[in-house]
Amino acid sequence: MKNIGRTARLLTLSAAALAAASAGAAPSPTAVELAQQGKDLGWWIVEDLTTEIGPRQAATEAEAAARVWAVRRLNEMGFQNVREEKFTMPTWVRGDEQASLVGPFHPQKLAVTALGNSASTGPKGIEGEVVYFASFDALQAAPDTMVKGKIVFIDHQMAPTQDGSGYGTYGRGRFTGPNVAAKKGAMAIVIRSIGTDDHRNPHTGVTNFDAGVKPIPAAALSNPDADQLVRQWERAQAMRPAGGHGGDPETLRMKLLLTPRNLGQQTSGNVIAEVPGSDPAASPIIIACHLDSWDLGTGAIDDAAGCGIITAAAKYVMMAGQPRRTIRILWAGAEEVGVFGGKAYFDAHGKEKHAVALESDFGADRVWRIDFKLPDSAKQLADRLSAAVAPFGVVRGRQPANGGADIGALVAAGVPAIDLAQDGTRYFDLHHTPDDTLDKIDPVQLRQNVMVWTAVLAILANSSDAELP
Amino acid sequence: MKNIGRTARLLTLSAAALAAASAGAAPSPTAVELAQQGKDLGWWIVEDLTTEIGPRQAATEAEAAARVWAVRRLNEMGFQNVREEKFTMPTWVRGDEQASLVGPFHPQKLAVTALGNSASTGPKGIEGEVVYFASFDALQAAPDTMVKGKIVFIDHQMAPTQDGSGYGTYGRGRFTGPNVAAKKGAMAIVIRSIGTDDHRNPHTGVTNFDAGVKPIPAAALSNPDADQLVRQWERAQAMRPAGGHGGDPETLRMKLLLTPRNLGQQTSGNVIAEVPGSDPAASPIIIACHLDSWDLGTGAIDDAAGCGIITAAAKYVMMAGQPRRTIRILWAGAEEVGVFGGKAYFDAHGKEKHAVALESDFGADRVWRIDFKLPDSAKQLADRLSAAVAPFGVVRGRQPANGGADIGALVAAGVPAIDLAQDGTRYFDLHHTPDDTLDKIDPVQLRQNVMVWTAVLAILANSSDAELP
Numbered sequence: 001m002k003n004i005g006r007t008a009r010l011l012t013l014s015a016a017a018l019a020a021a022s023a024g025a026a027p028s029p030t031a032v033e034l035a036q037q038g039k040d041l042g043w044w045i046v047e048d049l050t051t052e053i054g055p056r057q058a059a060t061e062a063e064a065a066a067r068v069w070a071v072r073r074l075n076e077m078g079f080q081n082v083r084e085e086k087f088t089m090p091t092w093v094r095g096d097e098q099a100s101l102v103g104p105f106h107p108q109k110l111a112v113t114a115l116g117n118s119a120s121t122g123p124k125g126i127e128g129e130v131v132y133f134a135s136f137d138a139l140q141a142a143p144d145t146m147v148k149g150k151i152v153f154i155d156h157q158m159a160p161t162q163d164g165s166g167y168g169t170y171g172r173g174r175f176t177g178p179n180v181a182a183k184k185g186a187m188a189i190v191i192r193s194i195g196t197d198d199h200r201n202p203h204t205g206v207t208n209f210d211a212g213v214k215p216i217p218a219a220a221l222s223n224p225d226a227d228q229l230v231r232q233w234e235r236a237q238a239m240r241p242a243g244g245h246g247g248d249p250e251t252l253r254m255k256l257l258l259t260p261r262n263l264g265q266q267t268s269g270n271v272i273a274e275v276p277g278s279d280p281a282a283s284p285i286i287i288a289c290h291l292d293s294w295d296l297g298t299g300a301i302d303d304a305a306g307c308g309i310i311t312a313a314a315k316y317v318m319m320a321g322q323p324r325r326t327i328r329i330l331w332a333g334a335e336e337v338g339v340f341g342g343k344a345y346f347d348a349h350g351k352e353k354h355a356v357a358l359e360s361d362f363g364a365d366r367v368w369r370i371d372f373k374l375p376d377s378a379k380q381l382a383d384r385l386s387a388a389v390a391p392f393g394v395v396r397g398r399q400p401a402n403g404g405a406d407i408g409a410l411v412a413a414g415v416p417a418i419d420l421a422q423d424g425t426r427y428f429d430l431h432h433t434p435d436d437t438l439d440k441i442d443p444v445q446l447r448q449n450v451m452v453w454t455a456v457l458a459i460l461a462n463s464s465d466a467e468l469p
Numbered sequence: 470m471k472n473i474g475r476t477a478r479l480l481t482l483s484a485a486a487l488a489a490a491s492a493g494a495a496p497s498p499t500a501v502e503l504a505q506q507g508k509d510l511g512w513w514i515v516e517d518l519t520t521e522i523g524p525r526q527a528a529t530e531a532e533a534a535a536r537v538w539a540v541r542r543l544n545e546m547g548f549q550n551v552r553e554e555k556f557t558m559p560t561w562v563r564g565d566e567q568a569s570l571v572g573p574f575h576p577q578k579l580a581v582t583a584l585g586n587s588a589s590t591g592p593k594g595i596e597g598e599v600v601y602f603a604s605f606d607a608l609q610a611a612p613d614t615m616v617k618g619k620i621v622f623i624d625h626q627m628a629p630t631q632d633g634s635g636y637g638t639y640g641r642g643r644f645t646g647p648n649v650a651a652k653k654g655a656m657a658i659v660i661r662s663i664g665t666d667d668h669r670n671p672h673t674g675v676t677n678f679d680a681g682v683k684p685i686p687a688a689a690l691s692n693p694d695a696d697q698l699v700r701q702w703e704r705a706q707a708m709r710p711a712g713g714h715g716g717d718p719e720t721l722r723m724k725l726l727l728t729p730r731n732l733g734q735q736t737s738g739n740v741i742a743e744v745p746g747s748d749p750a751a752s753p754i755i756i757a758c759h760l761d762s763w764d765l766g767t768g769a770i771d772d773a774a775g776c777g778i779i780t781a782a783a784k785y786v787m788m789a790g791q792p793r794r795t796i797r798i799l800w801a802g803a804e805e806v807g808v809f810g811g812k813a814y815f816d817a818h819g820k821e822k823h824a825v826a827l828e829s830d831f832g833a834d835r836v837w838r839i840d841f842k843l844p845d846s847a848k849q850l851a852d853r854l855s856a857a858v859a860p861f862g863v864v865r866g867r868q869p870a871n872g873g874a875d876i877g878a879l880v881a882a883g884v885p886a887i888d889l890a891q892d893g894t895r896y897f898d899l900h901h902t903p904d905d906t907l908d909k910i911d912p913v914q915l916r917q918n919v920m921v922w923t924a925v926l927a928i929l930a931n932s933s934d935a936e937l938p
Contacts, residue, residue: 228520235521
C-alpha cells in the first residue's frame with residue numbers, strides 16, 4: 001500500500017478531458033463517465049477472486065474452483081454466453097523444497113523454489129559442488145567439463161524497467177538455462193530469481209527442456225540468497241590454492257531437495273463471456289486476461305488485476321448502451337505454465353473473424369503508453385484512440401503493438417492488436433512470488449487502467465467496418 | 470539497496486565540523502579522522518559475520534560457531550582480553566510450521582512462523598474456529614467463553630515511527646497475547662506480525678507464559694496473510710445467520726501445524742574484548758551489541774550491525790592513541806530469547822564500576838538523536854558530546870536515555886547511560902524476519918553510525934573522573 005496516490009491527479013478529469021476520452025462512444029452518460037462514477041468494480045473483482053479462491057495453479061482443483069467462481073460472477077454481472085471451454089494439459093505440481101550452502105562455511109539455509117517442470121531430486125535430496133556463471137550467456141559458452149556433475153548457478157543483473165524489457169534479456173536464465181545445463185551434464189541448476197526485489201521470496205516460473213533432454217532439478221533463489229551464494233563463492237574462490245579443483249575443502253557446496261511431481265494430463269479450461277453487439281455481422285473485439293496463477297501468491301497482479309480491468313471496462317461499456325460490435329471476454333486458463341488456454345482458444349476460435357485483440361497481463365500499475373498494430377484503414381481510429389487516452393497520461397508509442405501471450409496466436413495469424421502498456425517498474429518485484437497479493441495493488445492506478453480500457457473499448461466497440469473489417 | 474545515499478552529505482564533513490566532532494579527543498589524526506578514512510570496518514564486520522556464519526540462534530551450534538568467529542576476529546583486530554564467558558539457558562527451537570484457512574472459502578495456505586516458546590500442535594496439527602480480536606486490549610477484555618477452544622487471532626494497526634515507539638504499544642500482542650489467550654482457554658493463537666512491511670515473511674520473536682500457565686501453540690502471520698484472514702473473517706461474518714454460533718458452516722476455520730521443541734538447558738555465552746585504558750584506576754566504559762540472532766534471517770540489522778558499529782568505533786579510538794579509560798566491548802549472547810547474555814554479564818560484572826554504558830541494537834540506519842542519563846557532574850560533558858555529534862545530523866533529545874536490553878541491568882543498578890538513537894523507520898519492516906539480510910543495510914548510514922560512535926567514544930574514553938566517577 002506504499003505506492004498509492006501517484007496517479008490520483010489523473011483521475012480527477014475535467015469535463016473537457018472526459019469529452020475527449022469519450023469521443024465516439026455512446027450518448028450520455030458515457031461509458032467513461034460511468035467508469036468514473038463506478039469506482040470499485042475492477043477492485044471488487046480482484047479482491048473477490050484473490051480472497052475467496054486465492055492461488056489457482058493451472059489444471060488443479062483450485063483453478064477449477066476459480067472457473068466455477070468466474071462463471072457465477074460473470075453471469076451476475078450481466079454478461080451473456082458465459083461458458084467454460086475445457087481442455088487437457090500436462091500438469092506439474094510443486095513438492096517440498098529446501099536448499100542449503102553446506103561448505104566451506106557454516107551451513108545456512110537458502111530461500112528456494114522449484115521452477116515449473118523441474119525434475120525431482122528424490123526425497124533424500126542431492127549434494128554437489130556449485131559452479132558460478134555470471135549470466136546465461138556465460139553458461140552457454142562454458143565447456144561441458146566445467147559443468148558436468150555440478151550444481152550450476154546463473155547470476156544476472158536485472159534492474160527494473162518501465163516497459164518490462166529486462167524480462168526477455170535476463171529471463172533466458174530461467175526459460176532455457178536449465179535445458180542448457182542439462183545438456184552439458186549438470187546435476188542440477190539454481191538461478192538468481194528473475195526479479196528486481198530484495199526480499200527472501202524466490203520467483204518461480206516455467207522452464208522447458210527440449211525433447212530428448214532429461215530434465216534436471218531446477219530452482220530459483222531469492223535475490224538476497226543469491227547475493228549470499230555469490231559472496232560465499234567469491235570467498236571460497238579466494239581460499240582455494242592455485243590450481244585447485246573440485247573436491248578441495250574450499251569448494252562451495254550445496255544441498256538441494258526438490259520433490260515436484262508430474263500428474264500427467266489434467267483438465268484446465270477457459271472462461272468466456274460476451275457483451276453482445278447490436279450488429280451480428282460486425283466482427284467482435286476480443287479482450288483477454290488469465291484466470292490461473294502461480295501457486296505461491298494469490299495472483300493479484302498476475303493476473304486477477306487484468307481480469308478485473310478488462311471486465312470492469314466491458315461492463316461500463318455495456319451499461320452505457322449496447323455497442324455495435326460484440327465484446328468477447330476471455331479469462332484464459334493455464335497461461336503461466338505454457339499458454340495452454342490461449343492455444344485452446346485459438347484451436348477452437350482461430351478461424352472466426354476478430355476485429356482486434358487486446359490483453360491485460362502486466363499488473364495493475366497505470367497504463368502509460370498505447371501501441372497499435374492495425375490495418376491502414378484504421379489510421380484515424382488510432383488517432384482518435386490516442387486522443388481519448390491522452391487525458392489519462394497515456395502517450396502514443398512508436399513501435400507496433402505486440403499483443404500478449406493469450407492473444408498471441410490470434411495476432412500471429414493476423415488479427416489486429418492494441419497494447420495498453422502498463423508501468424512495469426514494480427512488476428518484477430512481485431511477479432511469480434508469494435508477495436503477489438492484493439495489498440500490492442494501488443487502487444488509484446487500478447482505476448486508471450479501468451478508465452483507459454473503458455475509453456478504448458467504447459470507441460473500438462462502436463468503430464465502423466470500414467475502419468476494422 | 471534502495472535507500473542508499475540519503476545521508477551521504479553528512480559524511481563529507483568540513484574541517485570545522487571535524488574539529489567539533491573530535492573535540493577533547495587525542496591529537497591528530499583523531500579517531501574521527503581515522504573513521505572517516507577507514508570507510509569499511511563496520512561494514513566488513515557485518516558482512517563477514519552474516520556471510521560466514523549467517524543465522525545464529527541463541528544456545529545453538531550456530532551461535533557457538535559465531536563465538537569462535539568473534540574471538541578470532543576481535544583478536545585479529547588487536548583488542549585485548551578477548552574471551553568467552555559462557556552460561557546456560559533454557560532453549561527452544563523451531564520445527565515445521567504450516568497454516569491454512571480451510572473454510573468457508575477455498576483452502577489457502579498462510580505464511581506463518583512460530584513465536585519463541587510456542588507449544589507444539591503435535592505432528593498432525595490442529596484445526597479450529599478462528600475468533601478475531603482487533604487488538605491485544607480487545608482480547609484482554611473478552612470473556613473466556615468467547616475464546617475457549619478456539620484459535621485466537623490478534624490484529625493491530627502498527628505503523629512505522631522514527632523512534633520505534635510502536636513496538637511497545639503493539640508488541641504486547643506478541644509479548645503477552647499468547648499468555649492471555651492460554652489463560653482464557655484458547656486452543657492456539659496467531660497474531661498479525663509485529664511489523665510494518667507488506668511482504669509474506671512473518672516476524673518471529675519471543676513470547677512468555679506465566680508460571681503455571683500451560684503454553685499453547687503461538688504463531689505470527691505475515692501482514693498480507695493477516696489481511697487475507699481479516700477479509701475472510703469479515704466475509705464469513707457477513708454470511709452467518711443472525712444468532713449464528715460456532716459450528717456454523719460459515720465459520721472461519723484454520724489448520725495449524727507447529728512442531729517446535731524445548732531442548733532444556735543449553736550453552737550460550739558472551740564475548741568480551743577491551744581497549745585497555747592508560748589509567749588503571751579510571752572506571753571503564755561499556756559498549757554493547759548482541760551476537761545472537763533469530764534463525765529466520767542472517768541477523769544483519771539485528772544485530773550484526775550493532776557489533777560492527779561499536780567495534781569499528783572502538784578500533785578507531787584505539788588507533789588514535791591509547792585512551793585514558795578502558796573501553797569494554799560486550800558482544801552479548803542470547804539477547805533475542807530473553808536477554809540471558811545481559812543478565813549473565815550483570816551477574817558476573819555488575820558489582821564492578823562502570824563509568825557509562827551504551828548499546829547499539831536498532832539496525833544500521835543513521836543516528837538521529839542523542840539522549841543522556843548522566844550524573845550532574847557530567848553537564849559539560851553532555852554539552853561537548855552534543856556539539857560533537859551535531860555535524861552528523863544528530864539532535865539532542867529531551868528525554869533521559871533508556872540504555873538498552875543488554876545493558877539494562879547495569880542501568881537499572883545506576884550506571885550512567887547514553888543513547889545514540891537510530892532511525893527506526895525501516896526497522897520493523899525487517900525485524901525478526903527472513904528479510905533481515907545484508908542487502909538491507911545502507912553502507913552510507915552504517916558509516917554515519919560508526920563516525921558518531923567514534924566521536925562519542927573518543928570523548929568519553931578521555932573524560933575526567935570529575936565528570937564520570
